[in-house]
Amino acid sequence: xxxxxLYEKHLALGAKMTPFAGFEMPVVYTGIxxxxxxxxxQAGMFDVSHMGEFLVKGKESLELVQHLTSNDAAKLFPGxxxxxxxxxxxxxxxxxxxxxxxxxxxxxxxxxxxxxxANIEKDWAWVNAxxxxxxxxxxxxxxxxxxxxxxxxxGDILSSITPLEVAExxxxxxxxxxxxxxxNILVSTTGYTGSGGFEIYAANDQIGPIWxxxxxxxxxxxxxxxxxxxxxxxxxxxGFCLFGxxxxxxxxxxxxxxxxxxxxxxxxxxxxxKIKELKEKGIKRKxxxxxxxxxxxPRHGYPIYNESEEKIGEVxxxxxxxxxxxxxxxGYIDIDYAIxxxxxxxxxGRKMLKAQICKLPFxxxx
Amino acid sequence: MNVPKDLKYTKEHEWIRVEGDEAIVGVxxxxxxxxxxxxxxxVETVGEELDKDEVFGTVEAVKxxxxxxxxxxxxxxxxxxxxxxxxxxxxAAINDDPYGTGWIVKIKISDPDELNDLLSADExxxxxx
Numbered sequence: 001x002x003x004x005x006l007y008e009k010h011l012a013l014g015a016k017m018t019p020f021a022g023f024e025m026p027v028v029y030t031g032i033x034x035x036x037x038x039x040x041x042q043a044g045m046f047d048v049s050h051m052g053e054f055l056v057k058g059k060e061s062l063e064l065v066q067h068l069t070s071n072d073a074a075k076l077f078p079g080x081x082x083x084x085x086x087x088x089x090x091x092x093x094x095x096x097x098x099x100x101x102x103x104x105x106x107x108x109x110x111x112x113x114x115x116x117x118a119n120i121e122k123d124w125a126w127v128n129a130x131x132x133x134x135x136x137x138x139x140x141x142x143x144x145x146x147x148x149x150x151x152x153x154x155g156d157i158l159s160s161i162t163p164l165e166v167a168e169x170x171x172x173x174x175x176x177x178x179x180x181x182x183x184n185i186l187v188s189t190t191g192y193t194g195s196g197g198f199e200i201y202a203a204n205d206q207i208g209p210i211w212x213x214x215x216x217x218x219x220x221x222x223x224x225x226x227x228x229x230x231x232x233x234x235x236x237x238x239g240f241c242l243f244g245x246x247x248x249x250x251x252x253x254x255x256x257x258x259x260x261x262x263x264x265x266x267x268x269x270x271x272x273x274k275i276k277e278l279k280e281k282g283i284k285r286k287x288x289x290x291x292x293x294x295x296x297x298p299r300h301g302y303p304i305y306n307e308s309e310e311k312i313g314e315v316x317x318x319x320x321x322x323x324x325x326x327x328x329x330x331g332y333i334d335i336d337y338a339i340x341x342x343x344x345x346x347x348x349g350r351k352m353l354k355a356q357i358c359k360l361p362f363x364x365x366x
Numbered sequence: 367m368n369v370p371k372d373l374k375y376t377k378e379h380e381w382i383r384v385e386g387d388e389a390i391v392g393v394x395x396x397x398x399x400x401x402x403x404x405x406x407x408x409v410e411t412v413g414e415e416l417d418k419d420e421v422f423g424t425v426e427a428v429k430x431x432x433x434x435x436x437x438x439x440x441x442x443x444x445x446x447x448x449x450x451x452x453x454x455x456x457x458a459a460i461n462d463d464p465y466g467t468g469w470i471v472k473i474k475i476s477d478p479d480e481l482n483d484l485l486s487a488d489e490x491x492x493x494x495x
Contacts, residue, residue, distance in 0.1 A: 032403055032428045032429065229402065229428065232429075233428065295405075295406040296431075297405075297406075297426045297431055319428060319429070320428050349421075349433070
């Protein structure tokens with residue numbers, strides 16, 4: 001099992017560790033609800049160094065990224081980021097990712113692709129197998145650490161340890177510069193919580209001093225170390241997809257509500273013919289949000305039924321919502337039933353839970 | 367991890383405290399620690415005669431759902447009202463005090479011989495170590 005450079009800090013903070021994506025990761029420090037609410041109301045800091053980073057450069061770097069990903073990377077400029085996915089040849093999803101447009105190198109565009117930790121090996125094999133271009137790929141995952149500083153106080157905290165102007169940076173942009181006295185640190189306005197904030201990429205030996213500086217600067221703002229447990233409840237309240245649950249090799253981005261990152265007009269890319277075909281024929285199922293009026297919590301894999309007790313879908317993610325105080329879930333539901341306000345039922349063992357289909361996000365920032 | 371000596375245990379992480387021909391059942395300190403923050407406890411079996419290993423209720427934690435099993439056969443006499451959603455609604459008592467205020471059900475023992483099949487504190491302590 002691998003350890004991130006912050007492993008010893010997590011132990012010292014009393015974190016409960018769990019194996020995730022091949023790493024020993026902190027799942028919770030003091031309590032999921034407390035950590036969740038810290039991010040919503042003040043700030044939280046996550047070690048997400050398990051995430052993977054691939055660099056792309058060379059004369060045809062853009063052509064490779066366009067071939068591999070569903071979103072239109074030609075729209076990017078240095079300092080701009082987009083959410084995207086790697087479709088497979090059947091139009092399913094190999095992984096979702098962030099595409100960072102780095103500064104040009106040798107007169108050609110350069111990119112950083114940030115992929116899910118659990119998928120690094122699979123993705124690395126995939127991008128290389130499909131590199132029929134004059135483009136050079138480098139896997140820097142093992143040398144790169146990542147902190148997500150999230151929440152309404154994140155700007156105040158980060159500003160106090162960097163000369164970079166980060167407070168006014170719009171969403172999905174990045175800058176490179178000095179952070180905690182260390183140079184060449186990448187700071188982006190990204191995250192997976194819906195409460196704003198930053199992700200900070202640094203070399204393994206730089207991340208410890210940055211973590212410590214942020215902890216110290218964050219103390220008066222109520223900053224808490226936050227684990228993967230609250231990361232999951234935060235993302236689910238926003239309806240952000242989790243690979244392996246809500247999106248998989250078998251789900252289309254169109255079914256998953258990710259049509260907005262699927263730019264068929266940009267030209268052909270892997271899987272684009274299948275995605276186009278599905279879009280024209282119309283989808284049969286849709287990733288749908290629902291709440292439960294019962295106190296029981298829907299979980300991944302629970303069946304979903306209509307009023308005649310016919311199976312119409314399956315839960316892909318579910319939790320008790322710490323912000324809302326009631327259970328929430330996502331699942332693929334037959335398109336005929338995936339209508340807001342429609343009553344459906346979730347099977348929890350011998351029990352049928354009454355659910356109502358609703359809009360995303362579950363949680364709306366004030 | 368707290369494993370009181372005077373209780374008997376199951377491999378499914380329930381504890382049982384015998385009081386004459388009745389017994390109190392809950393989940394162990396180890397179980398509550400693994401589950402994390404408990405947000406709801408559902409027991410709809412009060413008044414029912416259940417066999418050993420049958421499900422008597424369900425615990426919902428933020429991250430996971432877990433069924434609870436009868437350590438021995440018996441009738442479910444009562445559910446701890448403190449944990450009940452219609453009562454004070456404090457399922458966190460299971461996290462705070464799993465062997466005390468966080469007890470879950472009271473049962474009537476059908477066959478005291480079944481108690482011999484349960485784990486001692488030492489055996490349970492070994493199981494979770």
